[in-house]
Amino acid sequence: MRSSYYGCCFLLMLLLAACGSSKKYKLLESNRQALQLQLDSSRSQLAQLLREGKSKQQQQEEQLAQAVAAQKQAEKARQNSLQQLAETEKAKTACEQQLAQSEKALQMFQAQLGKEAQNKIEFILAEELILNQFKTYKGLAFERISASQALKIACPDSLLFRGKNSVQSSALPFLEDLASLLSEKEDWEIELQAVADKETKVNARLAQASRRANSVASTLRILKLPLSRLYLSAWAKGDDRPLYIYIYPKGKP
Structure with a gap:
């Protein structure tokens, strides 16, 4: 009888221990699941951050490529402007030279006209002088x-x-x-x-x-x-x- 009692007590203790272990297991399982959820969430956030970082990197690379292309176009436009400016200066110099030559030619022509007019006047005066000198012959x-x-x-x-x-x-x-x-x-x-x-x-x-x-x-x-x-x-x-x-x-x- 006494042995049965002790046996029951022992079983009860085992049952209580088993119940305690089951609660601990459930608690641990619950903690594990919570940690797993946190880990999955962290992984998801990390993946999202990686995707966003990659997207930003691509955007930055595209922006950098656009900036480089824009810089090249600006440099090309600057070179074209410098070339056009040089051609304009060259054309301006040529026009100034032509203008100077035209002015010089005009001055020479005017001087020649003046000289011819002066020579004509002198010729007429000389003719009158000669005619007056020899009119008696x-x-x-x-x-x-x-x-x-x-x-x-x-x-x-x-x-x-x-x-x-x-x-x-x-x-x-x-x-x-x-x-x-x-x-x-x-x-x-x-x-x-x-x-x-x-x-x-x-x-x-x-x-x-x-x-x-x-x-x-x-x-x-x-x-x-x-x-x-x-x-x-x-x-x-x-x-x-x-x-x-x-x-x-x-x-x-």
Whole structure:
């Protein structure tokens, strides 16, 4: 009887111990499940953070790539602007050079026009002076040659040679006036073109014209006309007027 009692007590103790162990197990299981939930939650949060981090990294990489591309475009635009600026400066320099050349050409043209106008005035004044100087000599014919700014004087045989091949004494006043006029106007030159008489044989005309030209030139040299301002020519042709005198500014024969 007593042994049965002790046996029951022992069983009761075992039962109580088993019940306590079961409660501890349940508590541990509950804690384990809570920890598992926390672990799963942490893993989920970590995965979410990793996804967000990767997404942000991709966004940053895209933004960086866009920034690099934008920088390249900006640099390319800057280079294009610099090139356009250089081309503009080059075109500006070319335009300035062309403008300077045009202005220089215009100034030269205006100066040339002014010089031509001045020469024309001087030519007209010289013509008037010569006409006034020689108007008393009969038989002279005057002709203006505008292209060379020369005055052509056709001299009659009666004034110079009177059928001869040398200058006659009656021609000295005319040649003296001519030499005096040219001595006063040092910027003028004179050209003598002598021809032969129409009655002279063809093969003798050049010799006659040469003798006449040399005779007039020698007389002018005696009258102190510088040889450097005197040009001679002889033509083997017959003419009613044996001598043509051309008076023109220096450098324009």
